[in-house]
Amino acid sequence: MMSVHPSRDERRYDVVVIGGGAAGLSGALTLGRARRSVLVIDAGEPRNAPADGVHNYLGREGTPPGELVSTGRDEVRRYGGEIVAGRVVTAERDGDGFRVVLDDGGAVCAARILVTTGLADELPQVPGLAGLWGSDVLHCPYCHGWEVRDQAVGVLGTGPAAVHQALMWRQWSKSVTLFLHTAPEPTDEEYEQLAARGISVVDGTVAALENENGRLAGARLERGTLVPVQALVVAPRFTARAGFLGSLGLEPSEQEMNGMVIGTRIPAGPTGQTAVPGVWAAGNVTELTEQVIGSAAAGLRAAAAINADLMAEETRAAVEARRADFSGFSPEAERQVCERVLGSRRHGL
Known part of the structure; x- marks a missing residue:
């Protein structure tokens, strides 16, 4: 991959996409x-x-994550997209667009950002x-x-959803x-549901997980008892990777x-439109429970919205430029020019 380095004439793009997963x-x-x-x-x-x-990605069921990303990168490059390795440390306003700064000191500019x-x-x-995590500990x-x-299967209770x-x-x-x-005691109704199923x-705190040859063997309770399980379900806290957006006022x-x-x-x-005009977000950074196929779909929706936004801006600029071109014309002269242009289009000229 190429690196992005600072320069007097920083490269400008229609869109900088921050994050190279499915979305x-x-x-x-x-x-x-x-x-x-x-x-x-x-x-x-x-x-x-x-x-x-x-999983649950129609046509791609069971595809290794790395393979999906590699294929996606090839497809993006096929249509002229560029991909660089790096971490964004800040994003800031730059006129009508944005300036995105990377951890190596490099920077690029963009009309729009997709996070x-x-x-x-x-x-x-x-x-x-x-x-x-990701093998025998699941969510x-x-x-x-x-x-x-x-x-x-064991379920590690850490909250009211246990x-x-x-x-x-x-x-x-x-x-x-x-x-x-650390979950709250189930209600009588919940105990009845659990028993019916x-x-x-198991009461008490889980002190540690034990494994044999890299596979989960069981959960060791604080009181010393080992409860055999082959998989353990947990409920992580999901934290958006978006600290760099603070400079734009997005928290x-x-x-x-x-x-x-x-x-x-x-x-x-x-x-995917955020509260900051020109900045969109898609995938798990904005929808914590989204799966891979949903993130891919969200990326497409956001991209279509960004393209429509750029198209509207370009149309406004073209109209303003056209009006400026006709600024010295009288209304009658402008009408005659328009008629000639429309007439030549009707005749395929």
């Missing part, structure tokens, strides 16, 4: 096909790197948990449920154990699900 590459592909100049800046830290494959930096998973602080049943079907999680994962396995850990409930806000705060996001409308 960013999909947006860049759409913009490239719309004949826009596009630069994708990617830090190379995909959230789904530990996963064995991308697709995704999120970071803040995992529960249980020894042995982080090393198994999404639709992403990983099939892969651990019929296995002994019972809901356990009942959900029961869809994939008859052997589900809910570790209350054959879900075991993350909390997102709730089922009455519980699950993380922070950059607020955006249906097409």
Whole structure:
């Protein structure tokens, strides 16, 4: 990949896409096909790197995450898009557009920005948990449920949604154990639901996870008991990767699900438009629970909206230029010129 270095005449693009995952590459592909100049800046830290494959992506089921990204990059380049490795440290206004500064000191300018930096998973602080993240420690049943079907699944309770999680994962396995850990005590009605579905409930705090040959062997309770499980479900806190947007006045806000705060996001409308004109966001940075296929679709929607916005701006500029060209004409002279132009078009000239 090429590097972006500072220069007196910084390179300018119609759109700079910050983040090169499914949302960013999909947006860049759409913009490239719309004949826009596009630069994708990617830090190379995909959230789904530990996963064995991308799931629920029609036509791409089970594709390794790295392969999907590699294919997407090739497609973006096919339509003239550029991709560079780097981390954006700040974005600032630059006249009618933006100036994007990278961690190597380089900078580029853009008429519009599409932010697709995704999120970071803040995992529960249980020894042995982080090393198994993405393989035996999971969070999404639709992403990983099939892969651990019929296995002994544990659910680490860390909030009021713990019972809901356990009942959900029961869809994939008859052997589900809910570790209350730091979750609130279930209500009588919830205990009845858990019992009706054959879900075991274990009181007490999980002190550590133990593994054998790199695979999860069980959850060690603080009182010393080892409860065998082959997969453990957790509820991370999702944090938007968007600190660089603070210089534009865009700050993350909390997102709730089922009455519980699950993380922070950059607020955006249906097409990704943020509160800052000229800045769009798509994918997990603005919708924390979005899956890969949804992020790709969101990138496309945002790109189409950006292209429409650029088109409107270009049309306004063309109208103003045309009016300036006719500024010295009398109304009658302008009418005659217009008639000649329209007449030549009617005759195919």
